[in-house]
Each structure stands twice: as C-alpha cells, then as structure tokens.
Amino acid sequence: MHVKAVCLGATLALSIFGGQALAGALKEPNTMKPFYTDASMKTMKPLEEFKAVFFGMPAEKQAQMKGECAGEVEQPFTAFCANVNTLGGHN
Secondary structure, three states: OHHHHHHHHHHHHHHHHHHHHOOOHHHOHHHHHHHEOOOOOOOEOOHHHHHHHHHOOOHHHHHHHHHHHHOOOOOOOHHHHHHHHHHHOOO
16 A cells, blocks of 8 residues: 555656646747737747847757757747748748
C-alpha cells in the first residue's frame, strides 16, 4: 500500500511540473513580449524587427519556437508562427 501511495504522489508531481514544462515558449509572456509593439501583445512588430528579435534569442529558444510552430498551430499564434516559419525556412 505504501508503494502505491508513493507512485501516485510521484505521478501527480510529474504531471504538475511536466505540464508547466510542456507549456512552451509561445505561452511564456516574457519570451513573447519583445515580438509585439504593445503591452497587450496584439500588434506584432514588422518582419524586419521581428527578425532582429528572433535571431537575437538563444539558439535553443529559437529551436523551441520553430518546433512549436512546425505543427498545427492554434489561435492566437498563427500569425506569429507564420513569421517564425518564414524565418526558419518552413514556408
């Protein structure tokens, strides 16, 4: 019975912390803010400025964004991912 409780606790902890890890770069406000002109993150910067911000990020973060944008993308990230895919060569 004790082993069962430990396994249940470990599963619960992994699901809580794993869910946060899987949230992704697209849902991290601090990562996304530099790509937008306004605090509400509704208006994206022009492609040239977007490009400067994107290529100014660490390669790992760029790869994470490319990976998240490579599949089927949900709103409100479609326009953002269109820019990332253009810069990442996933036209």
